[in-house]
Amino acid sequence: MVTSIMNLGRSGVSDWLIQRVSAVILALYTIFIVAFLLFHSDLDYSAWSALFAQTWMKIFTLLALLSVAAHAWVGLWIVATDYIKPANIRIATLTVVILALFVFVVWGVQVLWGA
Amino acid sequence: MSRLTVSIYRYNPETDDAPYMHDYEVDTQGRDLMVLNVIQMIKEQDSTLAYRRSCREGVCGSDGMNMNGKNSLACVTPLSDVVKDNRLVLRPLPGLPVIRDLVVDMAIFYKQYERIQPYLQNDEAPPAIERLQSPEERDKLDGLYECILCACCSTSCPSFWWNPDKFVGPAGLLWAYRFMADSRDTHTQERLAELDDPFSVFRCRGIMNCVAVCPKGLNPTRAIGKIRDLLVSNAA
Numbered sequence: 074m075v076t077s078i079m080n081l082g083r084s085g086v087s088d089w090l091i092q093r094v095s096a097v098i099l100a101l102y103t104i105f106i107v108a109f110l111l112f113h114s115d116l117d118y119s120a121w122s123a124l125f126a127q128t129w130m131k132i133f134t135l136l137a138l139l140s141v142a143a144h145a146w147v148g149l150w151i152v153a154t155d156y157i158k159p160a161n162i163r164i165a166t167l168t169v170v171i172l173a174l175f176v177f178v179v180w181g182v183q184v185l186w187g188a
Numbered sequence: 189m190s191r192l193t194v195s196i197y198r199y200n201p202e203t204d205d206a207p208y209m210h211d212y213e214v215d216t217q218g219r220d221l222m223v224l225n226v227i228q229m230i231k232e233q234d235s236t237l238a239y240r241r242s243c244r245e246g247v248c249g250s251d252g253m254n255m256n257g258k259n260s261l262a263c264v265t266p267l268s269d270v271v272k273d274n275r276l277v278l279r280p281l282p283g284l285p286v287i288r289d290l291v292v293d294m295a296i297f298y299k300q301y302e303r304i305q306p307y308l309q310n311d312e313a314p315p316a317i318e319r320l321q322s323p324e325e326r327d328k329l330d331g332l333y334e335c336i337l338c339a340c341c342s343t344s345c346p347s348f349w350w351n352p353d354k355f356v357g358p359a360g361l362l363w364a365y366r367f368m369a370d371s372r373d374t375h376t377q378e379r380l381a382e383l384d385d386p387f388s389v390f391r392c393r394g395i396m397n398c399v400a401v402c403p404k405g406l407n408p409t410r411a412i413g414k415i416r417d418l419l420v421s422n423a424a
Contacts, residue, residue: 077386089390151391154350
């Protein structure tokens with residue numbers, strides 16, 4: 074058993090499952106947004122804000138946002154442990170990544186539910 | 189008369205500051221020799237060349253090396269499989285420390301093999317003669333037990349290059365599953381518990397270099413997938 078402290082899930086299985094589930098959510102969200110844009114070629118502000126005014130769209134978007142954060146955390150932790158060998162630089166890099174993801178999520182909540 | 193240029197990685201840490209490539213000319217007389225035969229012909233020209241070999245028929249796994257960019261056993265690789273433009277480049281297995289020329293230090297590879305406890309473990313009292321297995325149970329070991337630990341797969345795996353101390357590697361994981369799949373072994377849960385971290389199994393990204401190079405035609409990626417399935421169904 075190899076220990077690790079900065080991955081998102083505590084075990085290999087949980088990281089693996091988070092990565093897969095978040096990937097599916099992001100794929101569905103991407104397909105939805107692309108399809109919406111294709112079906113609304115004359116898209117204007119009112120149609121776009123009407124879409125995001127609906128609660129299900131806010132929930133779907135927040136879900137996608139959380140999936141980005143989780144997916145990026147797991148994925149970038151893997152990339153960092155492969156390529157950044159000095160532990161102090163790796164911890165610093167991952168700390169910046171995780172804090173940035175936190176900011177994006179909070180900011181996204183404000184965009185979705187703010188005035 | 190057919191000349192083949194063989195470029196070989198040379199490094200003797202006692203006399204060389206850095207590794208270098210040295211070209212040898214070999215007359216194969218038009219025969220489709222095995223790469224190991226060619227190395228032996230070069231050894232007659234230059235006795236300082238160091239390499240490992242033993243059975244010369246793909247059983248012992250000693251002469252794993254990188255031939256024109258692909259890992260395999262020199263003794264079972266015919267020139268026609270690897271030579272391009274009459275040129276053959278021989279390098280030691282990638283990712284492991286070089287002891288000399290084509291000889292690498294496989295200590296970390298064996299350490300990962302040792303970690304998966306590659307021996308049958310059974311807590312039940314042994315029967316008078318032997319532990320029996322049905323033909324169907326025995327069939328589950330096919331494609332697993334044939335591994336000869338030549339290290340061609342693990343040293344072609346980028347995940348093993350970056351984390352050889354943490355990622356078990358395709359060879360070790362194939363062996364781990366060989367014992368999980370064995371009906372006579374009762375320690376599957378303990379074996380899984382030892383591997384349930386983000387490195388040991390899950391550092392496999394499924395690029396299947398191991399499958400592409402295995403000289404015995406085995407499929408470590410499939411075995412790793414089976415271990416992952418066991419870990420997931422255990423934990424869910």
